[in-house]
Amino acid sequence: MIRSTDIRAKFSAFWKSRGHAAVPSSSLVPSDPSVLLTTAGMQQFKPYYTGEADPVRDFGSKSAASCQKSFRTSDIDEVGDERHLTFFEMLGNFSFGGYGKREAITYAYDFITAEMGLAISYVTVFEGSASVPRDEESAGIWKELKSDIDVRYEGMEDVFWGPTGSSGPCGPTTEIYVRNGAGEDIEIWNIVFNQFLYPGSREELLAGTADKELKPLAQFGVDTGMGLERLAMVVQKTKTVFETDLFAPLIAALPAELDERTKRVIADHARGSAFLLSDGVRPSNKGAGYVLRRLMRRVFAYMHLNALSNDIFEALMKIVIAEYGPEYQGLMKERDGIIDAMWAEWEQFARTLDRGVKAIAAMPSIDSKAAFDLYQSMGMTYEIVKELGGTKARGLNREDFDREFAKHQASSRAGAEKKFGGHGLILDTGELKAGNEEELKKVTRLHTATHLLQQALKDVLGGEVAQRGSDITVERTRFDFSFPRKVLPEELKKAEDIVNAKIAEDLPMTFVELPIEEAKKTGALYYFKEKYPERVKVYYAGRSLETAYSREFCGGPHVTHTGELKKFRIMKEEATSAGIRRIRATVE
Numbered sequence: 001m002i003r004s005t006d007i008r009a010k011f012s013a014f015w016k017s018r019g020h021a022a023v024p025s026s027s028l029v030p031s032d033p034s035v036l037l038t039t040a041g042m043q044q045f046k047p048y049y050t051g052e053a054d055p056v057r058d059f060g061s062k063s064a065a066s067c068q069k070s071f072r073t074s075d076i077d078e079v080g081d082e083r084h085l086t087f088f089e090m091l092g093n094f095s096f097g098g099y100g101k102r103e104a105i106t107y108a109y110d111f112i113t114a115e116m117g118l119a120i121s122y123v124t125v126f127e128g129s130a131s132v133p134r135d136e137e138s139a140g141i142w143k144e145l146k147s148d149i150d151v152r153y154e155g156m157e158d159v160f161w162g163p164t165g166s167s168g169p170c171g172p173t174t175e176i177y178v179r180n181g182a183g184e185d186i187e188i189w190n191i192v193f194n195q196f197l198y199p200g201s202r203e204e205l206l207a208g209t210a211d212k213e214l215k216p217l218a219q220f221g222v223d224t225g226m227g228l229e230r231l232a233m234v235v236q237k238t239k240t241v242f243e244t245d246l247f248a249p250l251i252a253a254l255p256a257e258l259d260e261r262t263k264r265v266i267a268d269h270a271r272g273s274a275f276l277l278s279d280g281v282r283p284s285n286k287g288a289g290y291v292l293r294r295l296m297r298r299v300f301a302y303m304h305l306n307a308l309s310n311d312i313f314e315a316l317m318k319i320v321i322a323e324y325g326p327e328y329q330g331l332m333k334e335r336d337g338i339i340d341a342m343w344a345e346w347e348q349f350a351r352t353l354d355r356g357v358k359a360i361a362a363m364p365s366i367d368s369k370a371a372f373d374l375y376q377s378m379g380m381t382y383e384i385v386k387e388l389g390g391t392k393a394r395g396l397n398r399e400d401f402d403r404e405f406a407k408h409q410a411s412s413r414a415g416a417e418k419k420f421g422g423h424g425l426i427l428d429t430g431e432l433k434a435g436n437e438e439e440l441k442k443v444t445r446l447h448t449a450t451h452l453l454q455q456a457l458k459d460v461l462g463g464e465v466a467q468r469g470s471d472i473t474v475e476r477t478r479f480d481f482s483f484p485r486k487v488l489p490e491e492l493k494k495a496e497d498i499v500n501a502k503i504a505e506d507l508p509m510t511f512v513e514l515p516i517e518e519a520k521k522t523g524a525l526y527y528f529k530e531k532y533p534e535r536v537k538v539y540y541a542g543r544s545l546e547t548a549y550s551r552e553f554c555g556g557p558h559v560t561h562t563g564e565l566k567k568f569r570i571m572k573e574e575a576t577s578a579g580i581r582r583i584r585a586t587v588e
């Protein structure tokens with residue numbers, strides 16, 4: 001069997017030997033502000049087609065090839081069938097005034113037949129429109145390569161490509177169809193001839209307004225896209241993408257009794273979430289963050305409905321990191337951040353999910369307005385409501401829901417980012433958040449308590465305790481640290497008692513500012529994930545830096561004396577992931 005790692009390698013070698021620069025995948029979050037997420041390999045190359053950038057200067061060739069991380073929200077409702085996905089890898093070769101149709105088609109033919117050993121079922125070419133002629137040239141080239149090839153002519157909707165949702169280079173395409181393990185002919189490769197620039201989106205192109213606004217490009221471009229998952233499916237002769245080696249380990253990690261569609265959605269969404277998180281996206285109510293939130297919450301909802309633990313979600317993320325990490329190192333680097341973000345989102349959603357499920361069950365019918373209210377009040381996303389609502393949600397459709405969403409966003413846009421508990425934030429260090437003076441006092445006290453807690457945990461549990469995360473709100477401090485097992489109740493009590501003893505001593509809390517190397521020599525604790533400046537503040541609780549009970553690199557703010565904390569209480573201890581414990585604590 002040709003494994004997917006071999007397919008990537010063969011693809012890269014094939015184009016290298018034909019003078020193409022190997023360009024690494026760009027981020028799923030594009031630099032082009034007109035698009036939400038990277039939907040195709042050509043996206044990072046747009047300026048080379050228009051002549052705004054020079055490929056020879058930038059990567060030494062007029063042609064390039066890549067395996068690009070891509071994400072299409074347009075297919076989200078189809079996920080669960082044999083082959084639709086949100087996240088996918090797109091193999092592609094690109095030429096910017098380098099070669100024409102003959103080379104593009106011949107190369108593709110060679111790769112599919114000679115390198116992959118596949119038989120082509122048929123190809124499609126553009127039938128022509130009012131201003132773009134029928135593509136006889138491509139049809140002729142195909143026939144020269146294989147005289148009995150089945151060439152089918154198709155229209156704008158199928159064989160004229162432009163980037164989804166944004167403006168850019170576009171043109172007629174020729175597509176290759178190959179038979180999969182279920183005996184169906186599926187499209188695997190889309191070869192686009194970029195001859196035009198269109199100022200609007202692909203959706204507009206299809207609406208038929210395209211012809212008159214197409215502007216010819218000065219140079220002929222080639223842009224191709226071949227989904228790795230689909231290619232793996234035909235190469236590995238499976239019936240679905242989920243049986244290929246790209247998904248099999250994920251599906252195998254799910255309980256066998258889950259129904260097939262649920263397994264596929266979970267596998268797709270977990271994989272997509274891990275990749276979005278590795279590119280720095282975090283769940284939120286807008287943009288890419290909103291897409292991520294929907295993926296993650298749908299997985300949480302399935303886990304909840306099937307009485308499964310989110311440890312399985314974590315396990316899936318870890319499989320993605322292990323399987324794809326060698327190809328996409330960002331996954332490895334962001335490993336902890338990915339897992340932490342998953343649990344943080346769960347913590348938010350856990351508060352309302354059960355109520356949301358019950359609310360849906362109690363509603364006689366659910367339209368788009370009601371669905372949006374469910375999102376607003378309980379964070380239930382469109383996909384969950386649609387699914388759980390069943391026939392009651394027949395009247396609910398994505399367009400109306402999105403319209404409700406857009407209406408709401410427009411009315412709350414002003415200053416929305418700064419909102420927190422109904423106030424503008426007066427403090428947001430990332431770790432500490434406060435909306436007013438009163439809250440500021442409380443989070444400052446919790447912050448000092450967190451320093452004392454970390455030292456107390458080290459005293460009780462030993463040196464292997466190290467900070468893995470910290471988040472402080474007006475209600476509590478939440479401290480994550482590495483430790484291999486559950487912390488026993490008596491150990492928690494000991495740590496709590498130590499902190500309270502240090503509060504009773506009313507130690508001064510102050511800082512010194514030192515060059516970073518010197519600061520490290522003081523033995524102060526610091527958080528390995530954080531990037532510190534040249535000079536850092538070391539906050540310490542004690543009468544001198546040397547004799548202090550706690551020393552930590554920190555930007556503040558802190559109380560001036562530990563006595564201000566009054567009384568410290570640990571509320572809860574739990575695991576967030578393997579080897580990471582989480583403590584929630586508060587002060588009076």
Ligand code: GLY
Pocket residue numbers: 039040041042161190192223224225226
């Ligand atoms: N850029 C070609 C494709 O996405 O199919």
